[in-house]
Amino acid sequence: MKKNSYPWLVLSVTSLGVLLSAMNLSTLNVALPEVSNHFHAGAVASNWILLSYMLFNTVLILVFGKLADIYGRRKLYLFGLTEFSIVSLLIGFSPNIWVLILLRIFQAVGGALVITNTTPLITDAFDKRRLGAALSINVLVASVAQLAGPVVGGGLGFALGWRWVFWFNVPLGIIGVIWGFFVLRPVPGRAKEEKVDWLGNITVFLGLGGLIFALSEGGIVGWGNLSVILGLAAFVIFTACFVWVERHARFPMIDFSLFRIRPYTMANLATFINSLARSSIVLLIALFFQVIDHENAFVAGLKVLPVTIGMIIASPIVGALASKYSSRLLSTSGLIGTCIGMCLLVWNIGPHASVFWISFGQLLIGMGTGIFQTPNTQSIMLTVPIERRGVANGLRSMLQSMGQVISTALSLMIVTSALPTRLKDVIYAGTSAHLASDDVVLISNGYRLAFIVMMLLTVLAIAASYLRSSGRSRQSVKE
Incomplete structure (x- = not known):
């Protein structure tokens, strides 16, 4: 295997892992009503179909970040991808909602192992000059997965049933394990003296x-x-x-000494707040169109595509700009674009929502996210010693995942909190919901309030990103 080609082969391996983990979340965001209706699940159980995976995935990411530093990334990555694929198969045979939720927890174990190791594998393989481009490709792959996820999840759930929302993970996982086994080089852990x-x-x-x-x-x-x-x-x-x-x-598990590095601290804070603000947007809009407009899961999946289209547009552009402009400038600019998109959602959501302006708002959110993520991740990874990259990326991934799980719980809580008891389960009912005009107004107001909160959180993320050091991140390892 040629030395110059190895980094790109590593990127091809991690791209399969990113594709799998990203699609796993985005498919279920749209297909959730299909799963809930099959098991006749109420609001609480429906919440935990999503939250069980997110909660365990969030906590385990940091555990596995340390384990990767101790035992090496290759074996943990391959084990995680294997376990994830097996559990995805088993979920389709769940006899009831609680078994499904339990298996989602086991699925989170594999997902955390994959997510924890993708960015460090890329960072270890590429030199600084090409790292920005590699990370932007990584974000682009995640964007493609999120683009395909809602359509795949909605289409599979509508045409073949909810089981295929999980079973489609299996062939991707098998391919990823085989390819990773032959490509990834065994690299011993660099922090073997440490403990979890x-x-x-x-x-x-x-x-x-x-x-x-x-x-x-x-x-x-x-x-x-x-x-x-x-x-x-x-x-x-x-x-x-x-x-x-x-x-x-x-x-x-958290190296507090790293927080003395201002760009590292503020970049992580911006990561968390941005994830908290934007992560539930696709879920909320997909549920909104299914309940209010009685769109099926496939059509609802199409209507949330602008978020990931925006990310696909922005990711390669920012990859080229990352070597020319500071992380602060690029990341803050991306968050400003996201905030403008949030404003459009607040202004246009309602019983007679404008599909055009909601789509344009989603597009801006996606572009802002694509512009934000690559330079922000690069800022985090290049300001820590090489032997701490597993922990640093674990913390970054955990904060991002923590933002996702809190965002999901918070946004659904905001939407349902002002509703009468008879309507609390309706937002998960999809096309089977039958609403009076007054009920539509009540539910729409709940969605508007949730978007207002997300917009205000984005303003806080802008402040955090801007307050990082104005200079370029100091490289802590040799070129």
Whole structure:
């Protein structure tokens, strides 16, 4: 294998992993009503079809980031892709909703292993001069997956049934495992003397789990319900425990010394807030068109394509610009574009929503995201020592995934919280929903409020991105 070709072969391997993990989320966003209707699931169970995967995926990403630094990336990546494919097959045979949710948790294990190792594998394989282009291709592949995901998920769910929303992962996974086995070189871990911070991982899981549980339940059973109060209490208590544990751990899961690097700190903060603001947009719009306009899953999937079309347009452009302009300029510009798109959604969502302006708003959000992600990721990865890249990328991925899971729970909570009890399950009913005109107005107002919150969060992300160092990121490793 030629030395010059190896980095691109690595990129081809990681692209399959990114394609699989990204499509897994975007297909279900559109096909959720199909799954919910099959199992006659209520609002809470429907929420957890999505949230169970996101919650465990988020926490495990940081665990596996440390394990990759200790044991090496190749074996963990291939194991994760194999496990993910097997569980995807088993999900299609779920006898009830709770078995499906349990299997989604196991699927999250494989997904976390794949996500954790893709960016470090790319960063290790490419030199700095070509890294920006490689990362932009990585984002482009994720964008293509998100572009195809809603259409594939909607089409498979509508034509063949909900099982194929999961079964389509299997052939992709098999191809990815075989190709990765032959391409990836065995590289020993660079931090073998370190240990996994299990206590830190347990406390962050319990804290985040409490918050997600409270958000998912609060809009349905009420904020005064004992279970919601206990969830919020768990979040506060275990978050405090996590901070204490990390400050006293010999090998903490989060290396707080890295936060002395201002570009690293602000880039991670921008990652989290941007993910919190934009991650639920496709889900909300897909559910909106299925419930309000009675569109089937396939048509709803087509109507959320502008987000990923925008990312596909922007990603190769920003890859070329990454070597000429600072991370702060590019990332902040992307977030400003996202904010303008959010404004269009707030202005146009309603009973007689303008498909054109909602599509244009989604396009701007997608382009803004594509412009933001590559320079922001490069800023994070190039400001840490090479032996800390697994942990650094694990934290970046965890913050992004944490933003996704909180965004999903938060946005669905906002939409349902102001609705009467009889309408709380309706947003998951898809084309089977039958609404009076007053009900349509109530549901539309819930969606508008959710988009307003997402827009305000994007403003905070702009501030975080702008406040990073104005200079170029300092390279912490030799060329």
